[in-house]
Amino acid sequence: MIEDTPGKRNSLLATVIYFLLASAVVASGVPATSHAGCCWSSIDHKVSLNNSGIWNPDIYRTAMAVLSVADVGGALWEGSDSRLGKTLWSTIDSQIIATGSATVMERAFARVRPKNTDNPCGWFSGRDNDSFPSTEAAFSASLVTPFVMEYAGEHPTAYGLLLLPLYVGIGRVKNQEHWQSDVLAGWVVGGLSGWFAHSRETPLLVQVLPRGVVVGLKTRF
Numbered sequence: 286m287i288e289d290t291p292g293k294r295n296s297l298l299a300t301v302i303y304f305l306l307a308s309a310v311v312a313s314g315v316p317a318t319s320h321a322g323c324c325w326s327s328i329d330h331k332v333s334l335n336n337s338g339i340w341n342p343d344i345y346r347t348a349m350a351v352l353s354v355a356d357v358g359g360a361l362w363e364g365s366d367s368r369l370g371k372t373l374w375s376t377i378d379s380q381i382i383a384t385g386s387a388t389v390m391e392r393a394f395a396r397v398r399p400k401n402t403d404n405p406c407g408w409f410s411g412r413d414n415d416s417f418p419s420t421e422a423a424f425s426a427s428l429v430t431p432f433v434m435e436y437a438g439e440h441p442t443a444y445g446l447l448l449l450p451l452y453v454g455i456g457r458v459k460n461q462e463h464w465q466s467d468v469l470a471g472w473v474v475g476g477l478s479g480w481f482a483h484s485r486e487t488p489l490l491v492q493v494l495p496r497g498v499v500v501g502l503k504t505r506f
Contacts, residue, residue: 329405329464340459345452346421352428352449353380364501365491368435374488374499375431376479381490383427383478384420387471391415400461419463422471423478425453430479450475 336342356376363370396416397407407414429446437443454468463471482488491499 328466329399331399331403331405331461331464332458334400334461335459339452340456342456342460342462345425345456348449349421349425349428349453356380356428361498362502364504365488365499366501370501371488371491372431372435372483374491375482375485376428378485378489379427379431379475379479379482380424382482383423383475386478387418387420387423387474390418390470390474391420396464396467398462399464405464405466416463417467418470418474419454419457419467420471421457422450422454422463422468423475425450426472426475427478427482428475430476431483434480434483 356373360370360373360377363373365371365374392412392415394417395409395411395414397404397410397414398416399405401414408417429449433443433446450472454472457463457468458465
């Protein structure tokens with residue numbers, strides 16, 4: 286069984302509080318366009334388009350890709366038998382679960398993106414619409430949640446990793462790619478994926494991959 290320590294419980298509580306506060310940040314702001322006839326209008330509003338500077342999607346996508354590649358490389362090097370190695374493999378599980386879940390949900394809910402409409406009520410509008418939830422928000426949260434849960438209780442600086450999903454989520458709203466509730470739902474998907482992956486005694490991939498893959502390259506050399 287996974288050791289349940291006060292530090293890990295505090296990390297989980299702090300992570301939940303962070304996502305609640307971050308949700309308030311993303312949901313706030315003066316709307317450029319709102320839709321008074323929709324029950325979501327108090328949360329979802331279309332903001333002015335901004336794809337420049339730090340809000341260029343290529344920047345945060347590159348950051349996530351680099352971290353993901355580093356995670357896979359670190360897992361293959363470290364192996365699954367150490368604390369760090371298990372966390373790295375759990376993070377890979379988390380990414381796969383979050384991405385797969387968000388992708389399925391996007392297809393099912395078929396919500397129109399804000400760049401294509403001023404109305405946040407465009408649900409079930411055809412397979413070309415895939416706004417809800419935000420896969421990028423889910424992926425970014427899945428990348429950091431296992432590390433925060435594992436280490437933040439002992440090393441509070443690990444909470445700084447939570448800035449990544451906040452940055453990505455705000456960016457997706459500013460890019461008019463997602464409504465605010467899309468981002469919030471993405472964080473929930475990614476956070477739950479990270480919690481589930483971290484809570485397992487043995488990561489899923491470690492169970493299914495050959496032992497020679499997960500033992501760690503550093504052990505071989």
